[in-house]
Amino acid sequence: MNQKIRIGIVGYGNLGKGAELAVGKNHDMELVAVFSRRSLSGTLSGVPAVPISQVGKYRDKIDVMLLCGGSATDLAEQGPQISALFHTVDSFDTHAKIPEYFAAMDKSAKAAGKAAAISVGWDPGLFSLNRLLAGAVMPQGTDYTFWGKGVSQGHSDAIRRIAGVKNAKQYTIPKQEAVEAVRLGKNPAINSNEVHIRDCYVVAESGADLAAIETAIKTMPHYFVGYETHVTFVSEEEFKAKHSGIPHGGFVFRAGQTSPGVNHIFEFGLKLDSNPEFTASVLAAYARATFRLAKHGFTGACTVFDIPFAWLSPKSADELRRELL
Amino acid sequence: MNQKIRIGIVGYGNLGKGAELAVGKNHDMELVAVFSRRSLSGTLSGVPAVPISQVGKYRDKIDVMLLCGGSATDLAEQGPQISALFHTVDSFDTHAKIPEYFAAMDKSAKAAGKAAAISVGWDPGLFSLNRLLAGAVMPQGTDYTFWGKGVSQGHSDAIRRIAGVKNAKQYTIPKQEAVEAVRLGKNPAINSNEVHIRDCYVVAESGADLAAIETAIKTMPHYFVGYETHVTFVSEEEFKAKHSGIPHGGFVFRAGQTSPGVNHIFEFGLKLDSNPEFTASVLAAYARATFRLAKHGFTGACTVFDIPFAWLSPKSADELRRELL
Numbered sequence: 001m002n003q004k005i006r007i008g009i010v011g012y013g014n015l016g017k018g019a020e021l022a023v024g025k026n027h028d029m030e031l032v033a034v035f036s037r038r039s040l041s042g043t044l045s046g047v048p049a050v051p052i053s054q055v056g057k058y059r060d061k062i063d064v065m066l067l068c069g070g071s072a073t074d075l076a077e078q079g080p081q082i083s084a085l086f087h088t089v090d091s092f093d094t095h096a097k098i099p100e101y102f103a104a105m106d107k108s109a110k111a112a113g114k115a116a117a118i119s120v121g122w123d124p125g126l127f128s129l130n131r132l133l134a135g136a137v138m139p140q141g142t143d144y145t146f147w148g149k150g151v152s153q154g155h156s157d158a159i160r161r162i163a164g165v166k167n168a169k170q171y172t173i174p175k176q177e178a179v180e181a182v183r184l185g186k187n188p189a190i191n192s193n194e195v196h197i198r199d200c201y202v203v204a205e206s207g208a209d210l211a212a213i214e215t216a217i218k219t220m221p222h223y224f225v226g227y228e229t230h231v232t233f234v235s236e237e238e239f240k241a242k243h244s245g246i247p248h249g250g251f252v253f254r255a256g257q258t259s260p261g262v263n264h265i266f267e268f269g270l271k272l273d274s275n276p277e278f279t280a281s282v283l284a285a286y287a288r289a290t291f292r293l294a295k296h297g298f299t300g301a302c303t304v305f306d307i308p309f310a311w312l313s314p315k316s317a318d319e320l321r322r323e324l325l
Numbered sequence: 326m327n328q329k330i331r332i333g334i335v336g337y338g339n340l341g342k343g344a345e346l347a348v349g350k351n352h353d354m355e356l357v358a359v360f361s362r363r364s365l366s367g368t369l370s371g372v373p374a375v376p377i378s379q380v381g382k383y384r385d386k387i388d389v390m391l392l393c394g395g396s397a398t399d400l401a402e403q404g405p406q407i408s409a410l411f412h413t414v415d416s417f418d419t420h421a422k423i424p425e426y427f428a429a430m431d432k433s434a435k436a437a438g439k440a441a442a443i444s445v446g447w448d449p450g451l452f453s454l455n456r457l458l459a460g461a462v463m464p465q466g467t468d469y470t471f472w473g474k475g476v477s478q479g480h481s482d483a484i485r486r487i488a489g490v491k492n493a494k495q496y497t498i499p500k501q502e503a504v505e506a507v508r509l510g511k512n513p514a515i516n517s518n519e520v521h522i523r524d525c526y527v528v529a530e531s532g533a534d535l536a537a538i539e540t541a542i543k544t545m546p547h548y549f550v551g552y553e554t555h556v557t558f559v560s561e562e563e564f565k566a567k568h569s570g571i572p573h574g575g576f577v578f579r580a581g582q583t584s585p586g587v588n589h590i591f592e593f594g595l596k597l598d599s600n601p602e603f604t605a606s607v608l609a610a611y612a613r614a615t616f617r618l619a620k621h622g623f624t625g626a627c628t629v630f631d632i633p634f635a636w637l638s639p640k641s642a643d644e645l646r647r648e649l650l
Contacts, residue, residue: 021584025464098646124650126458129634130593131649133451136610136637137603139350185596249590258602259346265574265596268455270589271510277583278462285461305635305645309454312461320630321423324456325449 138256463581475573
């Protein structure tokens with residue numbers, strides 16, 4: 001076997017822990033260390049937990065760094081710093097800022113002779129790939145994206161900020177009849193907020209005004225106004241038992257036409273028990289591809305659009321053609 | 326706008342006619358001519374129909390040739406000849422012979438400085454891409470492929486060879502309960518022949534022994550034995566009205582696990598009114614990519630695994646990141 005790809009992880013929240021699991025499932029990879037701004041007592045796999053300030057000492061010990069911080073603050077700052085030292089893969093998902101982030105990563109990685117794969121995950125990521133593929137194959141058609149059933153961290157946080165709320169989780173759920181209408185080729189005209197339900201589970205402080213909380217949720221602009229919103233109050237025990245997971249998923253469709261009356265439905269779907277574990281698994285596969293891309297001389301930033309699928313797999317080109325084509 | 330990609334089509338059956346439609350939907354492409362061994366009276370789009378013997382005269386007039394003959398006989402012979410003259414894209418789908426065909430195409434294309442994308446379509450093709458992607462992202466998991474509802478040409482032909490049969494069409498249909506079991510993450514152990522129904526529509530000669538035909542179908546080794554097979558006799562009029570299309574499609578699933586009890590379902594599905602029109606649309610998108618691949622210096626044979634999605638789209642890298650990522 002060739003030498004293993006040496007992986008590091010920056011950030012040790014849910015995504016970082018998922019990355020630790022994912023690297024362990026890829027036998028051509030070796031996890032070297034986990035880096036964090038926090039002082040960690042250790043890691044699940046036993047690899048060293050290292051303060052981020054010492055990351056520079058690992059320049060010759062790590063090939064690809066998986067950036068597992070959040071887009072909003074961590075990545076915008078850490079990304080360009082780390083990509084000046086290592087090849088990187090991240091799941092930057094603040095859509096409006098992707099061009100700006102791409103430019104920053106491209107500059108830092110290129111100057112250092114490194115490769116930086118940005119916005120890798122499932123959306124952006126696998127969903128984006130399918131949108132591109134479906135549109136290229138069927139130039140005439142309509143795209144649909146549905147998200148869920150899945151936890152929206154932003155909406156859950158927004159509910160938790162309401163007075164009297166102790167804990168909360170918001171699931172985004174696509175309306176089944178809308179998904180089915182698309183799947184059956186009915187080409188419905190739909191708005192995203194009309195085809196998703198916002199389902200909220202709330203633990204209230206004792207003595208809180210439940211009706212006021214429910215009203216505060218349903219009338220919250222940007223987050224809930226315009227959506228079919230359900231609010232269910234649950235006990236702390238029930239919340240822990242039934243709402244501690246982080247599921248997600250969704251569907252990308254394209255309904256296309258190749259000649260009058262000749263219609264085709266292209267569908268891609270994910271149903272994920274754990275959003276961070278799956279996202280981290282995508283990062284791991286793209287770490288392999290990014291390492292190979294770099295070995296072939298690529299420097300700068302790239303996205304899932306730029307990477308041939310062959311490089312995602314540990315199998316040889318011959319094996320892929322024989323077994324998977 | 327840049328100069329258009331100049332396309333030729335070899336073979337003018339259902340797939341070739343689909344390719345003619347597909348090229349017409351891609352505004353950065355221009356169809357130059359259709360080549361056939363048969364003497365054609367003309368083409369639907371009005372481009373010249375040219376005897377295949379004169380294909381050499383088009384060396385400087387066509388960039389990419391879409392090979393639209395059948396795998397069984399045409400492509401094995403035509404592929405290496407044409408790829409010595411033009412960049413090519415084909416939908417070679419005789420799975421067991423792919424390594425041999427790849428080697429032949431690689432040799433002829435490389436010697437001529439051309440690029441040849443083989444086995445492009447939906448299976449092999451888009452289904453293969455999804456099998457690779459799902460397996461790379463989730464190394465631990467189980468793959469499932471379902472085909473249909475769709476016409477199997479081979480099975481329809483086999484029925485037509487039975488004495489007393491005037492015309493016949495066989496649809497392969499996945500059993501809905503098996504698809505649902507996979508979709509719900511039940512991880513069923515399944516054999517392909519147990520989860521597909523073979524649904525046959527037969528026009529019998531007048532006075533034919535219908536019971537004998539039905540028995541001949543259901544007991545036909547390799548084709549029908551071991552399958553749930555339905556036989557329905559229809560009139561010639563009903564056959565023409567209801568069974569003249571060539572629909573197809575299917576699903577690729579991977580049920581994966583990232584840690585104990587944490588499961589994910591990856592699903593890709595197509596529902597196609599016309600198998601040849603959709604397949605031809607895939608060929609057209611890959612013609613664009615193959616042309617770009619060649620412009621970047623690639624020569625020899627390649628498959629969908631080797632081509633970054635960015636090259637499938639007429640949009641620029643900036644546009645793709647902004648609009649689709």
